[in-house]
Amino acid sequence: DSGVTQTPKHLITATGQRVTLRCSPRSGDLSVYWYQQSLDQGLQFLIQYYNGEERAKGNILERFSAQQFPDLHSELNLSSLELGDSALYFCASSAGDYLDAGELFFGEGSRLTVL
Amino acid sequence: LAKTTQPISMDSYEGQEVNITCSHNNIATNDYITWYQQFPSQGPRFIIQGYKTKVTNEVASLFIPADRKSSTLSLPRVSLSDTAVYYCLSFSGGYQKVTFGTGTKLQVIP
Numbered sequence: 001d002s003g004v005t006q007t008p009k010h011l012i013t014a015t016g017q018r019v020t021l022r023c024s025p026r027s028g029d030l031s032v033y034w035y036q037q038s039l040d041q042g043l044q045f046l047i048q049y050y051n052g053e054e055r056a057k058g059n060i061l062e063r064f065s066a067q068q069f070p071d072l073h074s075e076l077n078l079s080s081l082e083l084g085d086s087a088l089y090f091c092a093s094s095a096g097d098y099l100d101a102g103e104l105f106f107g108e109g110s111r112l113t114v115l
Numbered sequence: 116l117a118k119t120t121q122p123i124s125m126d127s128y129e130g131q132e133v134n135i136t137c138s139h140n141n142i143a144t145n146d147y148i149t150w151y152q153q154f155p156s157q158g159p160r161f162i163i164q165g166y167k168t169k170v171t172n173e174v175a176s177l178f179i180p181a182d183r184k185s186s187t188l189s190l191p192r193v194s195l196s197d198t199a200v201y202y203c204l205s206f207s208g209g210y211q212k213v214t215f216g217t218g219t220k221l222q223v224i225p
């Protein structure tokens with residue numbers, strides 16, 4: 001158990017809909033990272049937050065947005081969903097606002113299926 | 116973030132030692148080298164990290180040559196449960212996109 005909690009574990013929805021994925025980082029970790037993993041693909045970095053502020057941004061679509069709240073949990077909002085958005089979405093956390101050494105702790109992921 | 120290159124897949128028999136090599140293009144002076152393991156439908160898990168020479172823990176060894184242009188993850192006496200995807204990363208301090216490549220899919224055969 002990494003200590004990172006993601007909900008929901010599974011989500012099935014239709015094209016055009018909007019969903020929210022939630023992540024609670026490990027106790028004491030201030031950074032949250034979001035990743036997307038499509039079938040047989042590597043992990044695609046989406047965005048990182050540190051203590052409520054955006055720190056780094058990857059190839060995150062404009063239809064996607066995220067935020068980190070004062071209690072440090074984070075939400076990833078996906079809107080106008082398309083079939084290609086079906087993927088595993090992982091959240092990870094780390095202690096500091098940058099990662100030169102040490103590790104990322106990953107949650108178990110949220111599997112999104114868009115029909 | 117420095118770009119890394121590693122084999123797409125490898126097969127190994129149970130009980131053998133497996134070495135997975137990663138090349139690190141444009142690795143910076145202060146970059147660390149880190150390896151993660153991912154089982155199907157699970158989040159990646161940290162395995163080992165090093166800066167230079169050799170690092171060993173209870174799971175694996177990491178060999179980094181003097182020029183640091185490559186690294187080799189060594190898994191001793193693999194078992195079926197070591198079947199997973201292994202990712203190498205290199206990164207340095209500062210705000211960055213902590214990016215994983217496609218990894219190496221290791222299949223352990225009985």
